[in-house]
Amino acid sequence: MHLTTSYPDGLYIEGIALTDIATRFGTPCYVYSRAALAAAYSGYRNALDAQGFGNRALICYAVKANASLAILNLFANLGAGFDIVSGGELARVLAAGGKAEKIVFSGVGKSRAEMRAALAAGIHCFNVESASELTQLNAVAGELGTCAPISLRVNPNVDPKTHPYISTGLKDAKFGIAMDAAFALYQHAASLPHLAVKGIDCHIGSQLLDPAPAAEAMDKVLALADQLAVAHIPLTHIDVGGGMGIQYQPDKPAPTVADYLAPILAKLSDRHEQLVLEPGRSLVGNAGLLLTQVMVLKPGEEKNFAIVDAAMNDLMRPALYDAFHEIVKVGAGDTPQSFESDRRECRAVSGKPSWRTAKHDEQCWEIVGPVCESGDFLGHDRALALAEGDLLAILSAGAYGMAMASNYNTRPRAAEVMVDGDQVHLIRRREEVAELFALESVLPAG
């Protein structure tokens, strides 16, 4: 939301018209704003500084949200650390200039090769999620003649009240170590020669609009930290995970970072431990959009379809989670209207043969991609006045957009560009079809 500005000649990001980006780089194209990324990072820094955490908070950007080298590099230059979940993400962060000593390594299944690479790099901490991982990490660190810094990721059994696919802190999730088992496992970890117990970690889910569940989880985490201190296992950091939600639609506002963090920080203010945060979506989600062009209009008796050149392989959140992304026209004279009112009009007339909305020229459209699946949609019931060739912007697409893109239907992945004032930089060129099967071979003849 609020990434674009409307001018008579169409929508802009910073000083660049989206129509110019489409002409120069083609569509579909992910477009990010450097200023918006920097502002989101400052939002965290300022909220932490204001609450007195300036010197003892490490913001570890969750790379999975958007792993673009340019974005990692931008955050590294702003002083961020990184939350990684694979050896691939480790390599990316290091290639982008991230500092190993500011990396935390999350994830339920780390291979020995990944453990070795992270130990060799000298990361800040491994967030360990099982007894078996502790044993394996101790062995790998022993082989390398070193000691692995660890936290245990605990599962607080708290309902984050978000989509079940992105909810991680309930008992039945594969994530984390049950609260009841954690104390004994810490004692075991402390007894292993090649592990150094450093912290505790907890991440209960993503797209959380209410901080109460995270604050409730923090009570459980801190009680365990205190119990450990009494047992002579003092912790030097507390990792509160990520999860803060963003605004995807006008009627569902998100809290500010300061408001979201306030109840969590209040519980930590009298303590001495370093604070680690792992925000992903809230740093990048509203700093990017997906630019696409209407290829075919296919009005029908039941529904009108606008087939655009982006699809579920480019942005799979709608297909996977039924996620809502606001979609606006970007061309000259198309002022983006408040979607809510349009949708009401759209529904009010739905079912009637014309599917026309109350607004002149607008009709209700299913915005879909060319992929051969009925689940390939980007937006339902959108009231827009569309013509073939129109450009559309799919908003709030900076997080888990390009990061989850695939080559399904042998579709090259989109280009990515970063706007910086009145400059625009290509940060990832569009894939070419030949590259998509360059790693493959046919069977030998005969």
Ligand code: LLP
């Ligand atoms: N830390 C851990 C251990 C995580 O598993 C995640 C996200 C994060 C941090 C960052 O969470 P965030 O601040 O972005 O909410 N693909 C889904 C989201 C999956 C989130 C997975 N874990 C989506 O498109 O909504």
